[in-house]
Amino acid sequence: xxxxxxxxxxxxxxxxxxxxxxxxxxxxxxxxxxxxxxxxxxxxxxxxxxxxxxxxxxxxxxxxxxxxxxxxxxxxxxxxxxxxxxxxxxxxxxxxxxxxxxxxxxxxxxxxxxxxxxxxxxxxxxxxxxxxxxxxxxxxxxxxxxxxxxxxxxxxxxxxxxxxxxxxxxxxxx
Numbered sequence: 095x096x097x098x099x100x101x102x103x104x105x106x107x108x109x110x111x112x113x114x115x116x117x118x119x120x121x122x123x124x125x126x127x128x129x130x131x132x133x134x135x136x137x138x139x140x141x142x143x144x145x146x147x148x149x150x151x152x153x154x155x156x157x158x159x160x161x162x163x164x165x166x167x168x169x170x171x172x173x174x175x176x177x178x179x180x181x182x183x184x185x186x187x188x189x190x191x192x193x194x195x196x197x198x199x200x201x202x203x204x205x206x207x208x209x210x211x212x213x214x215x216x217x218x219x220x221x222x223x224x225x226x227x228x229x230x231x232x233x234x235x236x237x238x239x240x241x242x243x244x245x246x247x248x249x250x251x252x253x254x255x256x257x258x259x260x261x262x263x264x265x266x267x268x
Contacts, residue, residue: 139234139235140233140234141234141236141237142233142234142237142255143255144255145255145256145257145258146258148221148233148237148255149185149221149257149258149261151221151223151233152185152186152221152222152223152233153185153186153222153223153224153230154183154185154186154187154188154194154220154221154222154224154230155183155184155185155186155219155220155221155222155261155265156178156180156181156182156183156184156186156188156194156219156220156222156265157180157181157182157183157184157217157218157219157220157242157265157266157267158178158179158180158181158182158194158217158218158220159178159179159181159215159216159217159218160176160177160178160179160213160214160215160216161176161177161178161179161193162176162177162213163175163176163177163213164176165200171199171203172199172200172203172207173197173198173199173200174197174198174199174200174201174213175195175196175197175229176195176196176197176198176213177193177194177195178193178194178195178196178220179191179192179193180192180193180194181217182264182265182266183264183265184260184261184264184265185261186222186224194220194222194230195228195229195230196220196222196229196230196231196232197229197230197231198211198231198232198235198238199235207235208232208235208236208238208239209235209236209250209251209252210239210241210250210251211239216241216242217241217242218239218240218241218242219239219240219242219247219257219261219265219267220232220238220239221233221237221238221239222238236250236252236253237249237250237253237255240253240257242267245266245267245268246267246268247262247265247267
């Protein structure tokens, strides 16, 4: 004997509730076509789980160092705006010898500030997002730069994602 409409209502309500709950969790976990990671970067910025995604998320990938930098609070938070010299290019519309302006939260000023980026020296690989109005920023604070040591790109402590061999080769690194 088939169930009456009155007997089916609790089951229909249960199925609708489960589907709604699954939809809510799906929205919370999905971000622009990729699952959010439990990486160390804050929820306000992307975090990349693979080399392909990381390098794909950058408009510019360059090797270089700081020409100058200045600390300011023009946008309401402690920030550094730096001029970078371009020594090698793996991706983007810049050439060797160009300079690039990059802005980022001042180190030590909060959770979205890069740790280990020293404008007073050193050479780095920078992965940058270019702003339509000019200037750029790091793809994120933990994966937007690699310090160069002994001809190698060294990721920060909270960045498990290596650069591809193609990018390293284009930047003259091993």
